[in-house]
Amino acid sequence: MAKQAKFDRQAVINLATNLYWHKGFHATSMRNLQEEVDMRPGSIYAAFGSKEGLFKEALKNYTDMAKNQINQCKQMYNSPIEALSTFIKALVLDTRENAPNGMCMLAKTISELTPEHQELIDITKSHLNEIASEFVKLIQEAQNLGQISQDKSAEDLANYIQVQITGLRTFAKITNDKSKLETMIDDIFTHYPF
């Protein structure tokens, strides 16, 4: 009958992540969050310290989700390239409809924040690097399988992939042509450095 003894921390972080992802750091008020996660201010502050503290948890949670998605794609396909392109298609085509926001939450945060919140920027950058590392691993596997030339730097290619994803997810917000987007994603792998 009564409320739970202790709130489900992960469930709360999930809800907070989605709201922050949807509205961004500044446009999300603590009152918005209180309603979303159904907790009173005192409880939130006891658990997370501040608006920034909860945001940090959300950033970490978002990154974990992204890394899990990558590994899921890895397991679904033998070909690392196929895994990568499936992951990108999911991001660019599906995420913008089903997720809180079509943009990558990390890119959105980098874009939004000023040096006034340097710590949050640094955390966000390091999360982006974590994700890039996953791409590096995928690309190295593809190189070992002979799908990509060994001459290319796996790090450079990972950066290239990240640039494409960021650019395409922004472009996806101004276009409705899904098949055009799909073509552009396929082009990443048929044309350029691969």
Next chain:
Amino acid sequence: MAKQAKFDRQAVINLATNLYWHKGFHATSMRNLQEEVDMRPGSIYAAFGSKEGLFKEALKNYTDMAKNQINQCKQMYNSPIEALSTFIKALVLDTRENAPNGMCMLAKTISELTPEHQELIDITKSHLNEIASEFVKLIQEAQNLGQISQDKSAEDLANYIQVQITGLRTFAKITNDKSKLETMIDDIFTHYPF
């Protein structure tokens, strides 16, 4: 001695554009703007109606500046491709140090705003399309000069350019390696569809 009879509208819009560009729509308060443009609230509201009204002027102003920059590059080079790559290098390499924000103000706005401000989103989208049109013109000129195959759709290539710019400007925020960035920009024109 006393203040001017009437404020310099364009100068005020320029200052407001820079502040909005730097901090984004939500994080910029009317009091921030009042200090930046040195006007009292009543004057600002008499001239621009609202925070959104002034933001609209800033978006338009930013777009005009961008279009002027493109045309400047056009006049500096005979080769449209060279003009384009110079423009992109200026955006990605210089803007992030000298401008209020390394990001494109329009992309930043698209990334920040939710459907709660649909009108601002629509305006921003249409400005992005205006800029894309400038790219289309440049590419068509390059096609007429035989620098790019006529088979390719100029619109598709313009979209591709826009994706690269958005992706690279975001990537530029997480990297300090300018020469790497320059290489990536050159690669746009040496590799893919050109």
Next chain:
DNA sequence: ATAATATTTGAGCAATCGTTCAAAAGTAAA
């Protein structure tokens, strides 16, 4: 000069911001 018009001023409004903390409610140990 005087009157009429245009423009700027800034105190102040209601609403919301992030945050605090004493009190209430719930749980666990004795």
Next chain:
DNA sequence: TTTACTTTTGAACGATTGCTCAAATATTAT
């Protein structure tokens, strides 16, 4: 039960938000 401890509650704080408007000040017309 009673005691000790943990967790939740929500009213309330000072600061800040976007914005208004009567009063003050410039400018222009006569």
